Amino acid sequence: MSHAENRSPLFHQLVVYALMLILLMPLLGTLIYSLSTSWSATILPSGLTFKWYLALWSDARFLSAFGRSLLVCFAALALSLVLILPLLFVVSYHFPKLDAVMNVLILLPFAIPPVVSSVGLMQLFAGGPLPILGTPWILIGCYFTIALPFMYRAISNNLQAINLRDLMDAAHLLGASTWRAAFMVVLPNLRKGLMVSVFLSFSFLFGEFVFANLLVGSRYETLQVYLYNMRNDSGHFTSALVISYFMFVLLMTWAANRLNKDKS
Amino acid sequence: MSYLSIQGLHKSYGATSIFSDINCEIAKGEFITLLGPSGCGKSTLLRCIAGLTGVNGGQIRLDGEDLVPVAPQKRGIGMVFQSYALFPNMTVQQNVAFGLRMQKVKGSEAEQRVEEVLELVELNDFANRYPPQLSGGQCQRVALARSLVTRPRLLLLDEPLSALDARIRKHLREQIRNIQQELGLTTIFVTHDQEEALVMSDRIFLMNGGKIVQSGDAETLYTAPADAFAAGFIGNYNLLDADAASRLLLRPINSRVAIRPEAIQIGAQGSIEALVRSHSLLGNVIRYSIEARGVELLVDVLNRSPADLHARGQRINLNIEDNAICEVA
Numbered sequence: 001m002s003h004a005e006n007r008s009p010l011f012h013q014l015v016v017y018a019l020m021l022i023l024l025m026p027l028l029g030t031l032i033y034s035l036s037t038s039w040s041a042t043i044l045p046s047g048l049t050f051k052w053y054l055a056l057w058s059d060a061r062f063l064s065a066f067g068r069s070l071l072v073c074f075a076a077l078a079l080s081l082v083l084i085l086p087l088l089f090v091v092s093y094h095f096p097k098l099d100a101v102m103n104v105l106i107l108l109p110f111a112i113p114p115v116v117s118s119v120g121l122m123q124l125f126a127g128g129p130l131p132i133l134g135t136p137w138i139l140i141g142c143y144f145t146i147a148l149p150f151m152y153r154a155i156s157n158n159l160q161a162i163n164l165r166d167l168m169d170a171a172h173l174l175g176a177s178t179w180r181a182a183f184m185v186v187l188p189n190l191r192k193g194l195m196v197s198v199f200l201s202f203s204f205l206f207g208e209f210v211f212a213n214l215l216v217g218s219r220y221e222t223l224q225v226y227l228y229n230m231r232n233d234s235g236h237f238t239s240a241l242v243i244s245y246f247m248f249v250l251l252m253t254w255a256a257n258r259l260n261k262d263k264s
Numbered sequence: 265m266s267y268l269s270i271q272g273l274h275k276s277y278g279a280t281s282i283f284s285d286i287n288c289e290i291a292k293g294e295f296i297t298l299l300g301p302s303g304c305g306k307s308t309l310l311r312c313i314a315g316l317t318g319v320n321g322g323q324i325r326l327d328g329e330d331l332v333p334v335a336p337q338k339r340g341i342g343m344v345f346q347s348y349a350l351f352p353n354m355t356v357q358q359n360v361a362f363g364l365r366m367q368k369v370k371g372s373e374a375e376q377r378v379e380e381v382l383e384l385v386e387l388n389d390f391a392n393r394y395p396p397q398l399s400g401g402q403c404q405r406v407a408l409a410r411s412l413v414t415r416p417r418l419l420l421l422d423e424p425l426s427a428l429d430a431r432i433r434k435h436l437r438e439q440i441r442n443i444q445q446e447l448g449l450t451t452i453f454v455t456h457d458q459e460e461a462l463v464m465s466d467r468i469f470l471m472n473g474g475k476i477v478q479s480g481d482a483e484t485l486y487t488a489p490a491d492a493f494a495a496g497f498i499g500n501y502n503l504l505d506a507d508a509a510s511r512l513l514l515r516p517i518n519s520r521v522a523i524r525p526e527a528i529q530i531g532a533q534g535s536i537e538a539l540v541r542s543h544s545l546l547g548n549v550i551r552y553s554i555e556a557r558g559v560e561l562l563v564d565v566l567n568r569s570p571a572d573l574h575a576r577g578q579r580i581n582l583n584i585e586d587n588a589i590c591e592v593a
Binding site: 166169171176177184 | 315316336337349350367410411
């Protein structure tokens with residue numbers, strides 16, 4: 001027993017480092033590949049260069065794909081905030097019994113595989129009264145359903161933690177209308193849950209490929225679809241794209257963490 | 265002329281009646297306690313007075329004005345909650361100033377009034393802290409200050425001490441009572457703790473099952489319980505049915521009887537022979553469980569010296585004076 005305990009710290013560290021190495025290996029490989037002039041028959045790349053990144057960031061098609069991805073993600077997130085916040089407020093303040101129904105409802109996007117639901121969405125929106133297939137609008141609506149569970153869970157946990165009813169009662173008795181109480185007392189206290197859910201959904205949506213490719217494809221080329229269309233181009237170029245994408249999401253996550261820590 | 269007058273107040277959720285036909289009159293500056301077990305309707309009654317819960321019928325008149333149609337924002341009522349309900353995103357100062365901000369009291373006047381109430385609850389040094397950085401007792405004092413700063417016509421306290429530990433609870437209840445008397449503030453306090461009720465109140469309304477069972481000052485409630493519930497809830501009354509009481513007192517009695525445990529004396533001059541079953545030390549009081557003529561009794565004796573202690577199994581004599589025997593319905 002003592003033998004095992006003496007060894008365990010080293011053993012545990014080894015396991016953690018090995019796991020990190022395995023996880024980082026492909027990323028590291030991609031990084032080096034994106035920085036090398038050519039790397040085929042040798043163990044190490046023959047030379048280092050930034051030209052792939054320069055080529056990527058001066059490609060107008062890449063920049064507009066990047067912009068489209070940002071636009072679609074932010075639009076979907078804005079839509080979910082505008083809809084979910086008041087909905088959650090009403091559910092937890094006026095109709096707490098509906099919470100059970102909502103919990104089932106928000107799990108639906110998880111229950112149906114993206115390939116299945118995209119086929120359904122294609123049929124539904126190809127014609128009929130709302131022919132938005134192939135436009136960014138269908139992507140925004142679709143991304144809204146994907147973000148819904150993350151947003152709803154995070155905000156609803158946050159709401160339960162702040163004792164909404166008593167806070168509202170206290171604010172009412174001090175003379176605040178329901179609107180003012182919601183904006184001055186409830187909303188500021190949901191900041192943390194909002195931040196977490198928005199950034200989580202953002203990094204998730206930013207990398208989404210299945211819906212983007214099937215519902216819109218090249219008609220409104222987003223970042224992931226662009227990457228897919230570039231698959232026959234130089235591998236160094238697409239590696240630079242993957243690393244750029246990864247760094248961007250990393251930066252967003254880091255910023256989100258920083259913003260959250262400030263208050264506590 | 266009463267300041268707050270409640271007449272025929274009725275509240276139900278669907279078919280479940282919470283309380284019906286509540287009537288009471290409260291004078292200006294009185295400290296009233298609503299005392300009762302959980303689920304007796306006392307908190308709902310308080311919320312109805314505040315306007316946080318609607319009523320199904322009846323009148324609540326404050327200073328001559330019927331409050332029932334008035335929105336909670338306009339009632340001029342301050343309230344303190346068991347959960348403190350402080351706004352976590354605001355400092356102590358901002359929490360207290362919130363009510364003034366809503367009333368559009370601005371600038372130096374607002375600052376001065378906030379400072380005054382913070383002084384009243386001895387929290388000046390904490391003005392720039394956030395609620396999560398305060399202890400439970402401090403939080404509740406901030407909540408009290410926040411409800412006082414708007415100079416409410418009526419102060420409602422909904423079990424404000426229940427979440428605090430015993431020492432702080434005692435200190436804070438004295439502080440609340442002092443502030444209430446200093447400001448002459450009409451106050452309604454809800455609790456399930458009889459000691460709090462007895463110590464703090466001018467009058468106590470004892471509630472059970474949606475009814476005010478008995479109202480009166482602490483002494484009346486304690487020494488003259490109106491019914492078996494009152495006797496069972498306040499103090500540690502020995503409640504005996506008619507049979508047991510007749511057996512114990514050796515005379516025919518045809519109603520239930522309540523006897524306070526400290527009104528029974530143990531001593532050689534007593535006429536009732538009894539046996540000590542067990543005892544427990546409550547600190548300044550020793551509580552004996554005693555069997556006399558086949559009846560189980562609790563007897564409290566002041567813990568004067570260890571030499572007086574009656575051991576388990578010891579035979580003793582009891583004396584029960586006639587005025588300690590209280591017949592209850």
